[in-house]
Amino acid sequence: MLTKRIVPCLDIRDGKVVKGMNFEGVRDVADPVEMAAFYNESGADELVFYDITATFEGRKLFSDVLEKVASQIFIPLTVGGGINTLEDFDRVLKCGADKVSVNSGAIKDPTIIEKGAMKYGDQCVVLSMDVKRVDGSFHLFSHGGRVDTGIDALQWAVDGVNRGAGEIVVNSIDTDGVKQGFDLEMLDAVAARVNVPIVASGGAGCMEDFAELFKHPGMDAGLAASIFHFKEVDIMDLKRYLSEQGVPMRV
């Protein structure tokens, strides 16, 4: 049976890991290569690296970090941040990424999804979406979750999969950083409409939150950052706990 995945996310700026609360107020944590090695030993099923730099120098540092990680860590690596063109796909894949996550790039030009899927396969293209409730419906947000695009997020997910996205990361802005659990209502709404793996993001505060998440059959992976970075939840303990709860896990 396919196991459920536990995925730590590392936001990288200028070659270092950072994590914001509700996307603001970032602070340094540690060296990304060291952290990747630590997570690999802890049993992380995949690592996500998000490049939050916008400068040329920052991007170069990011590529260096990625290459170093991929030379030492042999689990799936997903890379996002600043992916706007096929050249961006190429750049990160050459440094050892397995999957490429598009977010704002797909909002600017949705055809990047099908171009990436045509060239590298559906399994390579991850559609990451930042979603927030606005007047009773789910809206897609851009610019790191700051700007309401007015686009219906559920339709966006369906369109993205039709264009060739092989996986969807749903990041709830409403629950992000709050640590009161994943946004199960939002996640279920997305899962009911698409048949690709769903990665839940935003809101995990404790091990029980992951157990709740995986009671929902459409959920394939749980993603989190700070609770892992600050060792509030240890991945090995989490996976053992979930396994005892009957969740299929690689332990």
Add this chain to the structure above:
Amino acid sequence: MIAVIDYGVGNLFSLTASLKHVGADAIVTGKAEDLEAADKIILPGVGAFEDAIAKLRATGLVSTLDEQVAKGKPLMGICLGMQLLFEKSYEYGEFDGLGYIKGSVISMREAEDPAKRVKPDTKVPQIGWNALHIVKDDVLTAPIKDGDHVYFVHGYYADECEDAIVAYTDYDVKVPAIVRQGSVCGTQFHPEKSGNVGLSILKGFVENA
């Protein structure tokens, strides 16, 4: 020396890095003389069967590969590279493979025989970690144990190859995960992305195949 065949399909960064990590002297090559000089050959691959087999044939390396396999040189296919080792694939049509292992490659979703399809609500491709069930001793499985997890990314799987199955995984259907016929072997999963278990399998091939 291990020759990793470069035929313009997929990204070889992780594969070469992982081979280096287990102590192998590996080169990425598209030259016939390198395949002849190598002790072992690895055929990687991602994407669609038709495109991959066409690109492999276009390199002109297939006749050399045939000779090396006939001589008993160890060859390992990975993911789509494993599927290419079979006689046929039914991915978007019907295409001939290399024919080193008896069997064919069929769709998880649209196999002709409904019993060979996954359930309608099962997600295809299979992407993620699944357990290996080892049915035969092999140099690839010697360093690992039954139930170890490895990383799969695929929507098609090998069929009618019962004799070749070294290990399989369950995904509604019985998916051949490690196959072998003589000196030719293959893994449906990505050992270079399967953590320490995957590295052990690669080491098994590098040191003992």
